[in-house]
Amino acid sequence: MVPRPNSPGFAQIKAIVDRLIAGRDDDMPLVHGEGFGWKDKSAFVKAVVMPFGDEPSFRLIDPALIGVGRATETFLYQALTTGVSGYPRMPFGGPYATDEELELIRDWIDTGTPD
Numbered sequence: 001m002v003p004r005p006n007s008p009g010f011a012q013i014k015a016i017v018d019r020l021i022a023g024r025d026d027d028m029p030l031v032h033g034e035g036f037g038w039k040d041k042s043a044f045v046k047a048v049v050m051p052f053g054d055e056p057s058f059r060l061i062d063p064a065l066i067g068v069g070r071a072t073e074t075f076l077y078q079a080l081t082t083g084v085s086g087y088p089r090m091p092f093g094g095p096y097a098t099d100e101e102l103e104l105i106r107d108w109i110d111t112g113t114p115d
Contacts, residue, residue: 007111008104010041016101017044020080020091045113049075058084061109071109080105 047060058075065074072078079090080097089096097105108114 007114008108009114010044010108012104013108014044016097016105020095020097041113041115049079061113066109067112069110071106074109077102077106077109 045061045063045066049058049060060076061074065071072081075084078084079087081089081102083089
């Protein structure tokens, strides 16, 4: 899918995620595994969450769901809206993404994760 002219870019998405986890940055690899992070777009799109060890592990954004209108099926979107399979909504205890931020994240994934 070709990004629309007003599609969000990675910088906007990174700013949202940075706000959500402000003050918890150092704990992220410890809690979510070494494959978790978003220093750049490539790292974010490839990020794997491994809560409590190696299993289960979740791809934050399944590549098969990028650019095909299925962002709401990604682990990232589900974790930020309702929680995923026995895990509470993230970030744990808030602050939570606003509806507008969730829409930007959804649009970013649905338009192919543009830079």
